[in-house]
Amino acid sequence: MIPDTPEEIFNRLIEAVEVIAVVGKVDGPRNVLTAWPEYKGRIARRRRTFHPREISRAEEALTWFAEIEDCDSRRALQFEIMCKAGGGKFSEVCRTYGWKRSTVTSRNRAALKRLASRLGDRLA
Structure with a gap:
């Protein structure tokens, strides 16, 4: 279901960035190596798992950025959302x-x- 208000869209985009950030990290080479029986290294632990429905919901929300035609507006919104999702401080991005x-x-x-x-x- 697509949110109706700007606040709901903002929250949904933050949630999407958080999900994709976690999911994207668990598919790395180290995690793939742990599936091999001969691998003797430490087993990588997942911090959190997501249901496929949550991942699909996140992927759908990320496609909404394409609806913003002005690339500068899109980039500024993406930076704010990434910062709200824990990727840094928006005030520092603005200063930069x-x-x-x-x-x-x-x-x-x-x-x-x-x-x-x-x-x-x-x-x-």
Whole structure:
């Protein structure tokens, strides 16, 4: 089910980044090696597992970024979402790119409103 409000979309995108970050790390070469009987190294532990439905839901949410036509708006929103998901501090990202945080945040909210409208139109 596609969320209706910009806040729901924002939360869903944060959730998607968190899921993909965890799932992406467990498919590495070290984890594959542990499946071989001859492997004598330490067994890698998964921090968390996700149901395939949760992974599909995350992958669907990540496709929503393609609905944002302006690449600068898309990039700023992606940075904010990645930071909210635990990937760093958004204020530091803003400082690095020379952005004023309050301006970028308000533009991200506007982009989320447009995205909510677009996703709603797709359902109609």
